[in-house]
Amino acid sequence: MSASDEAAGLRVLAVDDEPPALDELEFLLGRDERVADVHTCGSAADALLLLQGDAFDVVLLDIAMPGLSGLDLAQVLRKFRTPPAVVFVTAHAHHAVEAFDLHAVDYLLKPVHEERLREAIGRVREGGAATDADEQLPVELAGVTRFVRRSDVRYASAQGDYVRLHTPSDNPLVRMPLSALEQRWSDAGFVRVHRSILVSIAHVDELRLGGSRPTVVVDGVELPVSRRHLPDVRRVFRRSADGEA
Structure with a gap:
């Protein structure tokens, strides 16, 4: 990312079919000084239409959505000439392997905590995938998800x-x-x-x-x-x- 792009801040698209989760993401992203602009979509299909006519630095994607899933959309985005960074935001830890195979920058579990979201945005700014850093794998034990x-x-x-x-x-x-x-x-x-x-x-x-x-x-x-x-x-x-x- 160039110095001028950094100064301008990130353009972010958040995609989730659950309005409360989408509103929370929009609120938290709006508190991050590195984010210049936030758009939201309630489905992967609507997001794809928007992405075909507009450019974003990063797309925050839910995975389990009706019709086109977040993983499906991420596959399509990889074929873009200049694909945006992808951060998955989901309630399910078991899709992490597929997500990182799609070169996701990060994988956040709901409910999203502000500091964890800021960490993901930092990785986008640095231009690196989660596998470039000290990767964290989500594991579940007795219904509780944590990272190793x-x-x-x-x-x-x-x-x-x-x-x-x-x-x-x-x-x-x-x-x-x-x-x-x-x-x-x-x-x-x-x-x-x-x-x-x-x-x-x-x-x-x-x-x-x-x-x-x-x-x-x-x-x-x-x-x-x-x-x-x-x-x-x-x-x-x-x-x-x-x-x-």
């Missing part, structure tokens, strides 16, 4: 359609395949050591790659390294060691 920071994850293990995130405080489940997490976090220092285990290089205490049962020790836990993944593990840790030298 990527930097807190020591390793992740596959459990059916879920992944268990192992952190110093607890081990929550997130609904996504381990392969998807590997793809998104490989550039952030995570490596697959086993078909069911992904580890953070930064938290590996010890390598035991020789012998008949190669393992890595992560946060005091010994984890197996499969023969299939052993060459990749050796290469990644050799490269990491060379970079630190």
Whole structure:
């Protein structure tokens, strides 16, 4: 974003089929000094018509809407010559994987808190996606949604359609395949050591790659390294060691 664009402030389009949620977004956005202009739409179809004739810096999208969903609209926006940034605002945590696959800048859960919304607007201003920062994954436990920071994850293990995130405080489940997490976090220092285990290089205490049962020790836990993944593990840790030298 150019200096002149920053000085002018952001043009924002908020899309939600629930009027109270839309009114709250409009109110909170109006309190942000970085936002110059806020428009609202009650459906993704109406938003698409507006976007075809007007330019916005960012679109805040609900996901579950009648007809065209927020995910559908985000797919269309990716085909624009100059697509706006997309921030999803939803009551459902389980769409996070799809949202970030669409290069969403952020993923907010309702009810939206002002500071969290300001953080999302800050990411838009910086021109980066949520995956460029210390990504936070939404996890649900007993009906309560909270976020787990990527930097807190020591390793992740596959459990059916879920992944268990192992952190110093607890081990929550997130609904996504381990392969998807590997793809998104490989550039952030995570490596697959086993078909069911992904580890953070930064938290590996010890390598035991020789012998008949190669393992890595992560946060005091010994984890197996499969023969299939052993060459990749050796290469990644050799490269990491060379970079630190």
